Amino acid sequence: MTSPMHNLGARLSPYAPVVLSLFRVVFGLLFLCHATSHLFGWPVPGQQAPVGVWPFFYAGVLELVTSLLIIFGLFTRIAAFIASGVMAFAFFTQHLPTGVIPMTNGGELAVLYCFAFFLLVFAGGGSLAIDTRLHSARGLARTRTA
Numbered sequence: 001m002t003s004p005m006h007n008l009g010a011r012l013s014p015y016a017p018v019v020l021s022l023f024r025v026v027f028g029l030l031f032l033c034h035a036t037s038h039l040f041g042w043p044v045p046g047q048q049a050p051v052g053v054w055p056f057f058y059a060g061v062l063e064l065v066t067s068l069l070i071i072f073g074l075f076t077r078i079a080a081f082i083a084s085g086v087m088a089f090a091f092f093t094q095h096l097p098t099g100v101i102p103m104t105n106g107g108e109l110a111v112l113y114c115f116a117f118f119l120l121v122f123a124g125g126g127s128l129a130i131d132t133r134l135h136s137a138r139g140l141a142r143t144r145t146a
Contacts, residue, residue: 017128018127018128020127021126021127023126024070024071024076024129025071027070027116028067028070028071029067030113031066031083031113032063032067032068034060034063035061035067038056038060038063039057039061055089055093059089059090062082062083063086065079066079066080066082066086067083070117073129073130073132074129074130075131076120076124076129076131077120077122077124077125077131080117080118080121081117083113084113084117084121087110087113087114087117088110088114091114094107094110
């Protein structure tokens with residue numbers, strides 16, 4: 001006899017690749033907002049870093065590039081690895097000096113972003129990523145030539 005939770009898992013499993021793509025796009029869009037705040041002062045005024053100021057301006061550039069790659073699912077694993085590292089760096093340099101606990105040092109979002117992107121390093125971009133489409137097209141081309 002199977003449990004109701006097992007049945008639920010079996011019914012939801014076919015949707016996991018699409019939901020993973022949705023997760024990737026949502027986190028990428030939220031990360032893009034961080035980038036535009038650091039680089040252009042939008043949507044949060046006052047967070048704009050002056051051009052060339054280390055590390056804030058360069059973090060904004062990395063956030064911009066990686067967020068766009070993650071949103072579109074292009075080089076997802078590499079972009080997510082870099083984005084995860086950017087957020088780990090942000091936590092250790094900006095938040096950890098004021099306390100160890102993320103909820104009290106203002107670093108909770110940095111930790112969440114870090115581990116969400118780390119998940120994408122291992123899970124990939126999902127079924128709606130450009131990476132997946134390119135990989136499928138390459139596999140199809142190989143079978144046609146074989």
